[in-house]
Amino acid sequence: MSDYVSFQAAFKGDIVTPEHPDYEQALTRWAANARRRAAIVAFVRDAEDVASALKYARGVGIGIAIRGGGHNPAGASSIEDGLVIDLSRHLAETRIDTAKRLAYVGGGAVWSGVNTEAAKYGLATTGGTVGHHSLTLGGGFGYLAGSHGLVIDNLVQATIVLADGTVLTASETKNADLFWGIRGGGSNFGVVTEFVLRLHLQRKTIYGGTLIWPANKLEDIAKAVIERNDKGLVERETFIWAVMSKGFREPAVMMVVFWNGSEEEGRAHYKPFLDIGMQPKIADQTHEMPYPEINTLMARASAIGNNYYMKSVDQLRPDLGVTKRVAEATYELSKKHGVEIMYMFEFWSLDKINSVPNDATAFQRTTRRSTLVWIKYPHDTPEQLATVREVADILTKLVTEGEGNTNINNGYANYSTDAPAIIDPNVDGPIAAAKAQALFGPHMTRLAELKRKYDPDLVFNKWYAIKPTES
Numbered sequence: 231m232s233d234y235v236s237f238q239a240a241f242k243g244d245i246v247t248p249e250h251p252d253y254e255q256a257l258t259r260w261a262a263n264a265r266r267r268a269a270i271v272a273f274v275r276d277a278e279d280v281a282s283a284l285k286y287a288r289g290v291g292i293g294i295a296i297r298g299g300g301h302n303p304a305g306a307s308s309i310e311d312g313l314v315i316d317l318s319r320h321l322a323e324t325r326i327d328t329a330k331r332l333a334y335v336g337g338g339a340v341w342s343g344v345n346t347e348a349a350k351y352g353l354a355t356t357g358g359t360v361g362h363h364s365l366t367l368g369g370g371f372g373y374l375a376g377s378h379g380l381v382i383d384n385l386v387q388a389t390i391v392l393a394d395g396t397v398l399t400a401s402e403t404k405n406a407d408l409f410w411g412i413r414g415g416g417s418n419f420g421v422v423t424e425f426v427l428r429l430h431l432q433r434k435t436i437y438g439g440t441l442i443w444p445a446n447k448l449e450d451i452a453k454a455v456i457e458r459n460d461k462g463l464v465e466r467e468t469f470i471w472a473v474m475s476k477g478f479r480e481p482a483v484m485m486v487v488f489w490n491g492s493e494e495e496g497r498a499h500y501k502p503f504l505d506i507g508m509q510p511k512i513a514d515q516t517h518e519m520p521y522p523e524i525n526t527l528m529a530r531a532s533a534i535g536n537n538y539y540m541k542s543v544d545q546l547r548p549d550l551g552v553t554k555r556v557a558e559a560t561y562e563l564s565k566k567h568g569v570e571i572m573y574m575f576e577f578w579s580l581d582k583i584n585s586v587p588n589d590a591t592a593f594q595r596t597t598r599r600s601t602l603v604w605i606k607y608p609h610d611t612p613e614q615l616a617t618v619r620e621v622a623d624i625l626t627k628l629v630t631e632g633e634g635n636t637n638i639n640n641g642y643a644n645y646s647t648d649a650p651a652i653i654d655p656n657v658d659g660p661i662a663a664a665k666a667q668a669l670f671g672p673h674m675t676r677l678a679e680l681k682r683k684y685d686p687d688l689v690f691n692k693w694y695a696i697k698p699t700e701s
Contacts, residue, residue, distance in 0.1 A: 237286040243320055244273040256316070259300040259308060261538040263610045266308035268295070273319040277423045280315055281395035284421075284689070287313040288393075294689060296421050298365065299340045303538040304646070306417070306692040321423055326351055331429040332386065337422045339365060341372075344427075345522040354432035354521060355384045359470065359486075360528045365425055368416045368644040368693070369593045371600065373438075373488045373524055376465035376579035378430055382413035382591055383583070387426035390419065393689035411680040414593030415670075416643070416693045418677070419684045437489040437496025438524040439516030445481035445557065447507040448473065452553045454502045455577070459548050463579040466490040467499060470528075472604075473557040474572040475564030481557070482512060484572070486527055493518035532604070539605040539615070541622040542645035543629050544598035548575065552632040556625055563621045570606040573625055575599065594671045600642040601629055643669050643694060666694050675699075 238245060246256045247270055256271040269292060272283045287294045293312030300307045300318060308314065317338030324347040325334040331353060335344055341357040344365070348354050356372040356379060357365075370381020378384060387401040390412065398420075400409040411419055443451065455471060471485040485503060489496030496516070497504060504514070532538065545552075556573050564571045576599060588595045603625045605618045667674050674696075681688075682698035 233286060233289055237282060240282050241272065241279055243275040243279045246271040246273065256314075257308070258534070259297075259302075259305070260532075260534050261301075261303035261305075262535055263537040263539075263615070264300070264303050264305040264308055266295075266305055266310045268309055268314045269311050270313045271316055272313060273316045274423075275320045277389060277391050277397045280317075280391040280421050280423060281397065283313060283315045284391065284393060285395050288689065295692065296417060296690075298338050298422075301340075301360075302693070303540055315421060317421075317423065324348070326353065326429070328353070333425075333427045333429055335365060335425045335427060337365075337424060339425075341365070341525055342522065345525050348429055349432070349434070349520065349522050352431060352434065353429040355427045355429050356381050357525060359525065360532060366416075366644055367412050367414070367422065369414060369642065370644075371576065371578065371642070373468045373578070374430075374432075374490070376463065376468060376582060377490065378428075379582045379586060380593065381427075382593055383586055384428040385413060385425060386428050388412060388422045389424040391421040391423060393420065393685045393687060407680060408684060410590075411592050411677060411684075413591035414673070415677055415680070415696070417690055418681060418693070418696050419690065421690075432521055433490070434520060435492075435518050436521050436524060437491060437493045437516065437518050438487055438527070439514075439519070440527060441485045441487065441503065441514055441516060442512040443483045443507050444512060445473075445483060445561065448483050448554065448557050449550070450506045451483055451485070451503065452548065452550050454506065455575070456548045456550065458502070459577065463577060465579045465582060468578040469500075469503075470574055470576050472572045472574040473553070473560050475561055475570055481561040483557075487516060488524055532606075537607045537610050537614070539607065539618040539622060540602055540645045541626050542600055542602040542642045543626045544596065544642075545575070545601050545629055545632060546598055548599075549632045552629055555628050559625055559628060563624065567617055567621060568608070569618060569621065571621070571625075572604045573601070574604060575601050589673070592670065592673050592677055594669065594673060600645070601626075602642070602645045666696055669694050670696075 246252050257265050259265055274280050293309050295307055295309035295314045297307035297314050297316040321336035322338040323336050324339055324344050328351050333348055345357055356374045358372050366381055390400055391397050398405050468488040474482055474484055476482040487500050489499055560571050560573050584595050603622045607614050607618050670677055677696050678699045681696045686698050
């Protein structure tokens, strides 16, 4: 019996190959440019299926990719001519334990499902800002981060399948070293088939929504942001603001605001922003809404099926001069190259996040704020990718040249389109090592030791792959 026939016989889920009628759909990802033509897509039903798929792929010597929510624009969840272990079909459910305030979440779930299910019981946890985004081991910011910390700070247990097929439970009391590593070390150590997340009481409605101004209000908004930042953000607020090309036709400034309270409280809190340029204002779409709805707003601007590129750098503090230069370049580059650009700046209180000791998890905690350039482009070609990469480099360099922003790290790693291009530190050498070192900082040595213990053969080699320490 061949290896493939044995694999088919043992596998409980769905195996999709190029001859299968579902094949093209099985390759779909959030970003069209992340699509790769896999030899096999294995829709797993449980951890045993994951182990079986790993054993088969390693046995026949083909590459492996893991698909959770499929949101990475670089194609980390896809692979050309290899095997995709896909958790999205059968391992995407959320089960709530109301007594213990825990959510048991499949490894293929996305935040919209988690938020909706938890909200039925008046509960929530920190989740991403986009509903079709999957759960993360790379950190995990979100609208509730100011109140409850990162996603990884609310992870109490994970079921993880190692490269050799071993299934482990990782928590503070079981395989604690692995639990430390996956909270920030991303997909370097195995396939998570189930997350157990701590939940918190959450009011049913919040105040939030989108504000859009014409570009001539940029300076007023930037000054209000700087004043709010210097005053200090409170845990109940989050806002993301962006300069954007608005389809490379009409430059604009956008803000998504969140207040964990009533509309009356929220409007009072955001009054300095709401009072800017009431005439004219392109849009005020803020209102009191069910909590899960806030997670859908950014999704509308980043629909599934377009070509996307993202790059992130951190910023010490908002800077008026930097903001003006970024805005001007965003508008000009968008028109020049015919691509849609947003440059986003994210703001939530960092107090709760940084109250966790830096060595408590593998995530490197800083006082910097995340910024990112988001580019939607029309053609998935090497030439177009080279262009948007150049555009992103120009814009992020303007931010890193701001006061106090020298020698900063890669920004928020989950936003990096180029991270999976550094696949094998043993091959890519200094480039891979430098990027991983910048991301993980003082945790690099310990992570390399864990890599030797749990994945010495670099089976999991996408997203800032860590080189194992030598035996």
